[in-house]
Amino acid sequence: xxxxxxxxxxxxxxxxxxxxxxxxxxxxxxxxxxxxxxxxxxxxxxxxxxxxxxxxxxxxxxxxxxxxxxxxxxxxxxxxxxxxxxxxxxxxxxxxxxxxxxxxxxxxxxxxxxxxxxxxxxxxxxxxxxxxxxxxxxxxxxxxxxxxxxxxxxxxxxxxxxxxxxxxxxxxxxxxxxxxxxxxxxxxxxxxxxxxxxxxxxxxxxxxxxxxxxxxxxxxxxxxxxxxxxxxxxxxxxxxxxxxxxxxxxxxxxxxxxxxxxxxxxxxxxxxxxxxxxxxxxxxxxxxxxxxxxxxxxxxxxxxxxxxxxxxxxxxxxxxxxxxxxxxxxxxxxxxxx
Numbered sequence: 066x067x068x069x070x071x072x073x074x075x076x077x078x079x080x081x082x083x084x085x086x087x088x089x090x091x092x093x094x095x096x097x098x099x100x101x102x103x104x105x106x107x108x109x110x111x112x113x114x115x116x117x118x119x120x121x122x123x124x125x126x127x128x129x130x131x132x133x134x135x136x137x138x139x140x141x142x143x144x145x146x147x148x149x150x151x152x153x154x155x156x157x158x159x160x161x162x163x164x165x166x167x168x169x170x171x172x173x174x175x176x177x178x179x180x181x182x183x184x185x186x187x188x189x190x191x192x193x194x195x196x197x198x199x200x201x202x203x204x205x206x207x208x209x210x211x212x213x214x215x216x217x218x219x220x221x222x223x224x225x226x227x228x229x230x231x232x233x234x235x236x237x238x239x240x241x242x243x244x245x246x247x248x249x250x251x252x253x254x255x256x257x258x259x260x261x262x263x264x265x266x267x268x269x270x271x272x273x274x275x276x277x278x279x280x281x282x283x284x285x286x287x288x289x290x291x292x293x294x295x296x297x298x299x300x301x302x303x304x305x306x307x308x309x310x311x312x313x314x315x316x317x318x319x320x321x322x323x324x325x326x327x328x329x330x331x332x333x334x335x336x337x338x339x340x341x342x343x344x345x346x347x348x349x350x351x352x353x354x355x356x357x358x359x360x361x362x363x364x365x366x367x368x369x370x371x372x373x374x375x376x377x378x379x380x381x382x383x384x385x386x387x388x389x390x391x392x393x394x395x396x397x398x399x400x401x402x403x
Contacts, residue, residue, distance in 0.1 A: 081112060081120040084306055088257045090126050095257040095305075103308045107132070116299040118306045156191045156262045157246070163187050171213070175353050177239040178270055182283040183209055185267050192263030193310055197301055202320035203286055212282040215326060240369055241277070245269040256305075264301050271297045289323040334390065339380040348376035356391065 082090070088098040102108050102119075109129055111119035161176075163184035168176050185194040186205045195205075238246075248269035253261045270283065271294045278284035278294060287297060307313040336345050345351070355363045356371040364371045373391030374382040382390040 080123045082123045082126060083120055084118055085255070085257050086123075087121055087126045090123070091130055094259045096259060099306055099308060105133075116296075117302040156260065157249075157266070159189075159191055160184050160194075160263050160266060163190060175239050176242055178241050178245055178273065179212070179281055181242060181245060181266065182270055182281050183212070185263055185270070186283065190263055193301070193304055194263035194267040196310055196314055197264065197267065197297075197304055198283065200300070200314040200317060200320070201287060201290060201292060202323070203283070208282055208286055211326075212285070215285075241273070245273070248272050256302075264305055268298060268301055271301075285326070286323065289326060290321050291324075292320075335385040336390075337383045337385045337387075339376060339378060341378065341380075343376070343378065345376045345380075345382045348378055348380075351376055351382060353391075354381070 084095050084098055088095045091098065091101070093101070102111075107129070109121050109125035112122055112125075113120040160181070161184070164176060164180040167180040167183045173180070183205075184190055186198050186203055186208055188195055188205060245266070246269070249261050249265040252265040252268045256265075258265070267283075270281065271278065273281070273284070275294065279288055284294075304310045304313060339345060339348065351374040353372040354375050356373055358364050371391065373389045376382055384390060
């Protein structure tokens, strides 16, 4: 391209960057970028605001950085992933305490994604997760009650749950929960955030397979409100860029009403009745029991103990073709069971 004098003028393409890339250019964490955008009068105005957040031109961010060479970068490097989440558990610990409380409340012998999601909706949960879920019309007590009735049977048999079966063996976190915790860590790294927060855990739970997400307390509720996993993800990312998230959420349109849920969860299996003739879907909560070999030793598959589901009467949950429902691989093995 030539100017009026016949010289050549170089033009740069209008390249947009999101908050993560802008933070990388400035050498800061993303939360620091959010504060700079709010507090610095001459910080560039976002060129676009999309469902997942703001976008600036790369040139505008570079020019601002040149005008502010004294602006300190975050000390050190972005923290690296560790198996123990060392030093980045400010919000993970209290959230997991709430999840454990949920599992104990229902006398479950496992800690799973369903307990994590109820914890994220709990008003005592730190961070943005409960605010974001409330913006969709989800109320902790109501969701908890509806999920229990849907999964455990209606009416829910409180006297029996007060005296849980002693047949189950506590097996700790499910593999799905462990995977969700690691996905949350990866989300924090990808977002250039300094710690793992409840919103990262919510992003991780929303990353589950669609058919599995539809069985979780949050996924089931949001799908009945026509909210997709991508829409939830975009809202989390957008709200995390606000200095005053509660005020931003209050300006959003009201959530759509929830459609009625089916009588039972849409299981992919047909269940056989228990030895005393009960439908196992009405004998929740289910617990878990380790599967053992003929020497009474727990059976492992790919480093994971195999287990089967038992109903609250202590009977294994079986399909109509005789398989026992349980952890991956357990229903395909003929094994002794405690």
